[in-house]
Amino acid sequence: MSDAAGSGPGSADPFDAPEIAPPGGPAGDLPEAALRRLESSSFSSGLSVPDFAACLDLGLQPVALVQGFCVMQWGWYGPGSSTMRGMSPYVGGQLAPGSYSETYRCPHGYVSAEHRAWGQNIEQSWVEEAWAQGYHTAYGRMLEEAGTMGAHGVIGVADLVSNVADTGTTEFHFLGTAVKVEGGPPPAGGVPWSTYLAGQRLTKSIEAGFMPVAVVAALASVRVWAYCMTEYYMDGAMGGWGTNMGPALVEQVSKAHMASRQLARKHVRQQLAGDELHGAMISIATRELSAGDEVIDCTLRGNRMRRFKDFDPVALPRPTVRLS
Amino acid sequence: MSQSTSAPVPVPDIRAEMLKGAQALATPAPPSKERGITSDLSVDEALLLHAAGWEPLDLVVGVAVVSVPVGVWNWGRGSISLASDAHNAAVDQAARLLRGECTKVHGHGVVGVRVDVSVQTHHIDVELVGTAVRPMAGPGGGKDPRGTDAALAMPFVSDLSARDFTLLERAGWLPVGLAFGASFVYAPRRSAGTAMKQTRQNVELTNYTEAMYSARESAMEKMQHSALEAGGQGVVQVKITEGPMSFARHAIGFTAWGTAVKLVADAHQFVQPEVVLPLDDAVVTFDAQSLRSSNQGRGGRR
Numbered sequence: 086m087s088d089a090a091g092s093g094p095g096s097a098d099p100f101d102a103p104e105i106a107p108p109g110g111p112a113g114d115l116p117e118a119a120l121r122r123l124e125s126s127s128f129s130s131g132l133s134v135p136d137f138a139a140c141l142d143l144g145l146q147p148v149a150l151v152q153g154f155c156v157m158q159w160g161w162y163g164p165g166s167s168t169m170r171g172m173s174p175y176v177g178g179q180l181a182p183g184s185y186s187e188t189y190r191c192p193h194g195y196v197s198a199e200h201r202a203w204g205q206n207i208e209q210s211w212v213e214e215a216w217a218q219g220y221h222t223a224y225g226r227m228l229e230e231a232g233t234m235g236a237h238g239v240i241g242v243a244d245l246v247s248n249v250a251d252t253g254t255t256e257f258h259f260l261g262t263a264v265k266v267e268g269g270p271p272p273a274g275g276v277p278w279s280t281y282l283a284g285q286r287l288t289k290s291i292e293a294g295f296m297p298v299a300v301v302a303a304l305a306s307v308r309v310w311a312y313c314m315t316e317y318y319m320d321g322a323m324g325g326w327g328t329n330m331g332p333a334l335v336e337q338v339s340k341a342h343m344a345s346r347q348l349a350r351k352h353v354r355q356q357l358a359g360d361e362l363h364g365a366m367i368s369i370a371t372r373e374l375s376a377g378d379e380v381i382d383c384t385l386r387g388n389r390m391r392r393f394k395d396f397d398p399v400a401l402p403r404p405t406v407r408l409s
Numbered sequence: 410m411s412q413s414t415s416a417p418v419p420v421p422d423i424r425a426e427m428l429k430g431a432q433a434l435a436t437p438a439p440p441s442k443e444r445g446i447t448s449d450l451s452v453d454e455a456l457l458l459h460a461a462g463w464e465p466l467d468l469v470v471g472v473a474v475v476s477v478p479v480g481v482w483n484w485g486r487g488s489i490s491l492a493s494d495a496h497n498a499a500v501d502q503a504a505r506l507l508r509g510e511c512t513k514v515h516g517h518g519v520v521g522v523r524v525d526v527s528v529q530t531h532h533i534d535v536e537l538v539g540t541a542v543r544p545m546a547g548p549g550g551g552k553d554p555r556g557t558d559a560a561l562a563m564p565f566v567s568d569l570s571a572r573d574f575t576l577l578e579r580a581g582w583l584p585v586g587l588a589f590g591a592s593f594v595y596a597p598r599r600s601a602g603t604a605m606k607q608t609r610q611n612v613e614l615t616n617y618t619e620a621m622y623s624a625r626e627s628a629m630e631k632m633q634h635s636a637l638e639a640g641g642q643g644v645v646q647v648k649i650t651e652g653p654m655s656f657a658r659h660a661i662g663f664t665a666w667g668t669a670v671k672l673v674a675d676a677h678q679f680v681q682p683e684v685v686l687p688l689d690d691a692v693v694t695f696d697a698q699s700l701r702s703s704n705q706g707r708g709g710r711r
Contacts, residue, residue, distance in 0.1 A: 144424040237431060267424075269431035278434055286452045288423060293456055296430030321479035321531035332495030334502055335474040335532060342472035342536070343506060350447060350468060359441025365449040365468050367538055385468075387447070393433035394426075398459040398549060404576065404682040 114229055123149055123233055130262040132241055136284030140240065143288055145264040148234045153226030153259040157219035184208040185344050189312040189337050196313075204312025206341045208305070208348060209380070216255070216304040217352075220246070223257035224279075224300070231277045236263035238272070241283030242300050246384070248370075280388050281364065290363070294394040298360055302386035303352030307345040309338060311377025320376035341381055345369070349385035362387045448540045450521060454571035458520075461575040462551025463542050467514045471507030471537040475499040482530065482657040488624060489593035489660060493631070496528070496591040496664070499535040504566055504587055507537045511564040516541030517553050518565035518584065520574045524666065530656045537587075539566070554583065554673040567668040569646060577645075581674025586639035588669040590631030593662045594624040596653075621661070625651070628663040641669025 130147040132140060140147060185208040191200065223244075231239050239261035247256050261279060272278055280297030282290060290297070311319065315337040346367065353362060365387035373379045448455065448465035455465060475495045482489070511519050522539035541564070544551035553560045567574065567584035577584065597616040599607070607614070628649075636644045647667035654660045 142423060143427045145427070266427060266431040269428050270435035272431070272434045273437040282452065289452050289456060291426050291430055292423060293459065294426075296433050298434065318476035319531055321477070330478055332475050332477060332491060332498055332533075334498065335476050338474045338532075339472060339502070342474065342534075343470065346470040346472065346538075354445050354447065357445030357447075358438065359443035360438075360445055362445060362447040362468070363455060364451060365447055367449065367468070367470075369536070387449075391433060391438065393430050396459070396545075396549070398462075399456055401460040401575075402457070404579075404680050405685045406682045408684060408686045 114226060115233070119152075119230060120233070123151075123230060130241075131243075131260060132262050132283055136241060139284040139288050140262075140264065143291065144267040144269075145238075145240065146267055148236045148263040148265055149230070151227050151230035151234070151236075151239060151261055151263045153223040153228070153230065153257075155219050155223035155226070155257045156254055157215055157257065158254045184210045185307070185348060187337075187340060187344075189315070191313045193313065201311060201313045201316055204315055204337060204377075205310045206337060206344060207308050207310070208344070209308050212306040212382075213304050213348075213352070216306075219255060219257045220244075220302055220304075223259050227259040227261060228277050228279065231261075231263035232275060234263055235265065236277050237266045237269060238277050238297070239263050239279040240287060240297075242279050242281050244300070244302070244386070280390075281386075282388060290390065293399070294392055294397055295361070295363065295390040296393045298389040298391050299356075300386065301353055301356045301362065301389045302384065303349050303356070305345045305348035305352060305383045305385075307341045307348070307381045307383075309341045309377065309379050309381070311337065311375075315377040318377070338377065338379070341379075345381040345383040346385075349383040353385050353387070357389055360389050360391045363390050364388050449538065450540050450571055454521065457575055458542065458571045459545075461578065462545050462549055463575075464545045466516050466541040466543060467510070469507055469510035469514075469516070469519055469539060469541045471503040471505070471510065472535065473499045473502035473506065474532050474534050475502070476532050477530070479531065482654065482660050484659060485595050486597070487595065487620075488627065489595065492528075492533075492593040492660075492662070493591045495533045496526075496593075497589065497631070499533045500526075500587070500589045503535040503537045507539065507566055508564050511541040511566075512561060514541055515543065515561060516564055517543045517555075517557075517560040518567065520567055520584075521570050522566055522568040522587065524568055524587070526664065528654060528662060537566070539568075551578075568666075569668050573646070576680065577670065579678065580680055581672055581676065581678040582670045583673045584668045584670050585641045586636075586669050587666060588632045588636035588639065588641065588644045589664070589666045590628040590633070590635065591662065591664040592624045592627040592631065593654075593660055594620055596620070596659045596661060624661065624663050625649075628665045632665040632667070636667075636669035639669050640671060642671045644669050 128147050129150040130137060131150050132147065137147070185206070187206045189204040191202040193200070195202075227239065227242075242259060242261035244260075245256070245258045262283070263277065278297050279300050280287065281300055282297065287297070309315070315335060318333060318335045319338065349367070353365075365385060368384045370382045370384075371379055446465060447468040449468050450458065450465055458465065475498045477492055477495045481491045507519055507522070519539040519541050522537050525536040525538075527534045544553050565584045566586045568587060569577065569584060574584065597620045599614070599616065632644060632647070644667040647665055649663070649665050651661065651663045654662060
């Protein structure tokens, strides 16, 4: 299977490529079973009956239930990983240019060999890139299936990302209903548009003048190497080396949390190219490794929408009270 | 269905709109340096906000982790003030960061804030996520009764949905901030003698009643105090949580929070909702079972 991620024209950055898959997707990338299914003369759709009806009202003709799949593994010991970087801020790292890192230094001076004299928050760009590659590859394959059918767009997209921690693999799975716009032109470059929306919610968006462009998502991963103060606070070692008796802001962990969310927002914004992100969903997964040491993964996804007509708000609805 | 005899009602030509949308994507968009808007509002919320003349700007967050000194949860008597101090500090810091993010994008406030509080043995984590909004410029744009400068200097923070926000605004009120209160208390103990004496009695355990009562009151009092401090007149949509700590079953935590609001119009504006009698059948989908039993014949069940 070929790699569909980051293949936007003239771009090395996977976050910089709004059209993830090349037009039509890489040839021969789909399994034979998929092609056999898509050749069948019946259409299929994952839409509920009301959503199906709304889709027909919009002039969208369901073509096929399409999907894309990709299983990724990424090692923790590759170049640029924290392991390769070594446990010192002075050695210098292989951090990607422009990525987030922040160093914290022990205020105590030399205490012992076990004392955590420094700590660092680092953006694990190699994890983010691997996630983006898996996500965009699976997404590209779904679009390829849709493109094979001559579809213009994919609606009601559902994506499942499951981490299988024990095996170090992550599965990316996309499902959606490919549609044709009756009498409509094909999208630019032949790459179908896509959205998590379907049914009345899609109808209302179109009515308000927002056309779906693509589903977008990004993962931001921040590793916290705790320094002594963070370790004391997170481990409850009160009175140890300068911690006070009262509650205190754990600056290093708080900043790492903020950074993970801000980075996810930045990565998603880079895929918007001036369009809007609607219905953003943010989710956080933290893995504590030892006192204060943790990995914070933030996933942000949503619908990239483009305004296609001048601002035309609905009339302010009248409030009502129901008698039943 | 038979033909309709009533006069045709003008409906938006949704197919034409869809075609317009498809045509907009038929040519590649010119490269844009514009900062894309991000928002976690639902489609309905975004439409309603637009109708009221406000627009979303950015998805904003505030997260704070505050330490709880060791020993705080050990057995004791009365309230656990260090834990509530830590709780307040975490909420304050998270709200400050959220406001900071809102100010950065020139927002007037944050709506639909999702509040996530997690109390751990050694730290309390607070996460706030919402969408920064502002009145739209130009015709049809909304107005911030506080004036732009005042609004930018102190954006509001509210866990009300966009629907509630527009309703509140229409009634002449505005949210000012999140009002928060927390109190933690040790489950009280009786002396061995009292416990023995009460074994065969049906009595009120006054020390329990008092401890829980005052802890609940204290959480709400702190909440009301924080509302006044933020410049609010009262608190709407108060939520209350209570329960033992998972890591210390002898300690019970109470929290109360809501959105502090104040009247910005001269007087409360009556919304005067229209009373409607919906004719919808209560049954959402056809239920074949309902045909078989006489007492379900009206189809009232789901």
